[in-house]
Amino acid sequence: MRSALKSLVAIGVLALATACSSTPAKTAPDGSFTPPKLTAQQSLGAGEGQVNLIAWAGYVENGSDDPKVDWVTPFQKQTGCQVNVKVAGTSDEMVNLMKSGQYDAVSASGDASLRLIASGDAAPVNTDLVPSYQDIFPSLKLQKWNSVNGVAYGIPHGYGANLLMYRTDKVSPAPTSWGAVFQPDSPYKSHITAYDSPIYIADAALYLAKTKPELGITNPYALDQRQFDAAVALLKQQRANVGEYWSDYLKEVSAFKSGDSVLGTTWQVIANTAQGEQIPVKAVLPDEGATGWSDTWMLYSKAAHPNCAYKWMDWITSAKTNAQVAEYFGEAPANQKACDNTSDKNFCAEYHAGDAAYYQKIAFWTTPIPQCVDGRRNVKCVPYADWVQAWTAIKG
Numbered sequence: 084m085r086s087a088l089k090s091l092v093a094i095g096v097l098a099l100a101t102a103c104s105s106t107p108a109k110t111a112p113d114g115s116f117t118p119p120k121l122t123a124q125q126s127l128g129a130g131e132g133q134v135n136l137i138a139w140a141g142y143v144e145n146g147s148d149d150p151k152v153d154w155v156t157p158f159q160k161q162t163g164c165q166v167n168v169k170v171a172g173t174s175d176e177m178v179n180l181m182k183s184g185q186y187d188a189v190s191a192s193g194d195a196s197l198r199l200i201a202s203g204d205a206a207p208v209n210t211d212l213v214p215s216y217q218d219i220f221p222s223l224k225l226q227k228w229n230s231v232n233g234v235a236y237g238i239p240h241g242y243g244a245n246l247l248m249y250r251t252d253k254v255s256p257a258p259t260s261w262g263a264v265f266q267p268d269s270p271y272k273s274h275i276t277a278y279d280s281p282i283y284i285a286d287a288a289l290y291l292a293k294t295k296p297e298l299g300i301t302n303p304y305a306l307d308q309r310q311f312d313a314a315v316a317l318l319k320q321q322r323a324n325v326g327e328y329w330s331d332y333l334k335e336v337s338a339f340k341s342g343d344s345v346l347g348t349t350w351q352v353i354a355n356t357a358q359g360e361q362i363p364v365k366a367v368l369p370d371e372g373a374t375g376w377s378d379t380w381m382l383y384s385k386a387a388h389p390n391c392a393y394k395w396m397d398w399i400t401s402a403k404t405n406a407q408v409a410e411y412f413g414e415a416p417a418n419q420k421a422c423d424n425t426s427d428k429n430f431c432a433e434y435h436a437g438d439a440a441y442y443q444k445i446a447f448w449t450t451p452i453p454q455c456v457d458g459r460r461n462v463k464c465v466p467y468a469d470w471v472q473a474w475t476a477i478k479g
Contacts, residue, residue: 352413
């Protein structure tokens with residue numbers, strides 16, 4: 084499966100994004116966040132003949148990788164909009180590509196979206212011009228990572244959780260808590276694996292929110308200095324037990340197969356792939372919950388082909404197409420009607436699509452910014468630039 088070619092490591096920072104914008108976001112004295120004043124498109128005109136996209140691998144397939152996987156060709160035939168895609172490997176790359184002015188839309192993850200909004204590179208989206216939006220799961224609409232002050236800045240595409248995977252023949256008892264990867268005297272020293280990204284600091288913060296309530300962590304992406312320092316300290320402690328940090332799913336599958344890794348962070352699609360190779364693993368959602376991702380198609384504020392971009396956002400999130408993408412990529416679809424269109428009728432159940440109780444336990448990636456996204460005012464939270472620096476120190 085090409086689904087996990089997706090690399091979600093983000094290196095850019097909001098401060099850099101706003102510095103590069105001619106109309107940067109404004110911060111009120113109380114720390115609230117106001118994006119540049121931009122107006123959403125009010126009506127849909129004729130297509131411009133093409134659309135230039137930035138996307139994760141597996142999101143824009145035209146049959147060239149697999150003849151059986153093609154939702155681009157029918158879109159082009161129906162709309163007359165030729166699709167040109169640039170596959171990006173990181174959120175930072177996506178942010179920089181959007182600033183080039185050469186692209187119309189991007190499939191941004193939550194660790195990039197606020198940067199695009201703050202810099203004025205992402206435009207508000209008129210959801211009335213996207214018929215499929217009415218079928219998007221309500222729990223994905225107008226969230227902290229894809230909206231500001233009740234204004235939508237994109238169309239939700241797909242989502243998933245970062246789970247805890249373990250070798251059932253080597254790890255006993257079966258873990259039910261993230262404490263299994265954070266305990267300092269772990270019996271699995273050098274065989275624990277963790278996701279290789281600064282955003283992984285949020286995983287430590289989420290665990291501390293449950294185990295050290297005195298820290299007052301309510302959102303793992305909104306950490307004041309004291310909370311942030313505690314999360315970093317936990318990860319530095321964990322470092323002694325980590326055998327490998329992963330960002331390539333094939334390497335994680337290989338490590339679990341060889342036994343080099345027996346316990347650590349994973350995605351559902353990785354667990355499925357490992358089980359398909361007869362590796363005795365199981366993936367669980369720990370008692371503390373987990374972090375996760377929710378991707379959003381966002382429109383460039385100066386898009387040269389906005390009408391084709393709107394047509395694409397509607398197409399890629401429509402029930403039939405969204406089902407195709409979700410199954411190929413390995414994530415829950417955003418369109419609730421997509422579950423009636425998957426080839427595997429158990430797919431949505433396996434990925435917990437629409438399972439509100441399940442996803443209430445997931446803290447979706449959100450760009451850490453100085454304006455605390457947990458709603459605190461007159462408090463400065465640690466921005467992503469510091470997360471990047473800290474991650475380098477954690478890994479040594």
